Amino acid sequence: MRPIAIANHHPRLQLDRREVAAAIAALDRHHASLATRQSSLANDGELSLVFVTDQALAQLHARFLDDPTITDVITFEGNPGLGLAGEICVSVDAAVRHVTGERPIRKSDEPGFSRELALYLVHGWLHLAGYDDLVPAKKRAMRRAEKRALALLQREGALPKFRLKPANRASARKRSPRLPAA
Secondary structure (H helix, E strand, O other): OOOEEEEEOOOOEEEOHHHHHHHHHHHHHOHHHHOOOOOOOOOOOEEEEEEEOHHHHHHHHHHHHOOOOOOOEEEEEOOHHHOEEEEEEEEHHHHHHHHHOOOOOOHHHHHHHHHHHHHHHHHHHHHHOOOOOOOHHHHHHHHHHHHHHHHHHHHOOOOOOEEEOOOOHHHHHHHOOOOOOO
């Protein structure tokens, strides 16, 4: 099993690192059936997973890809000579937005939120496994691989569960000030 470093830099995300590592281990076990010939995951190097806010991921996007826009996942190739398989950076906020729009997440949204974050992990892993999604034909292949990988994780009981801590009322008020009554 490859070493996996997990960093949670999102102030509200709750995760079980063992569950996340088990999901990656399951994908790694099925590398041969999921990956393309250009996979950089064939080495046993460390895989780094980072969970961040939209703002933090947009900063990485600007710094390393010269694109300051918000995105959901950024994947960095590893360096086998240094024992690194790669790094997957995931926006937790993007998953919340995808599931809820702009309203606060509710308890009933958590299964969809968990699945969306798991999809982002799978998407990043597939990039390291040789998939690209910049042109339509390759994007369709990536979507098919995502479905296969998520189904595999579901079958093996390896879909990690993610939750959000309730929003801090003081910080929520700072973000959305109330207008005076008319």
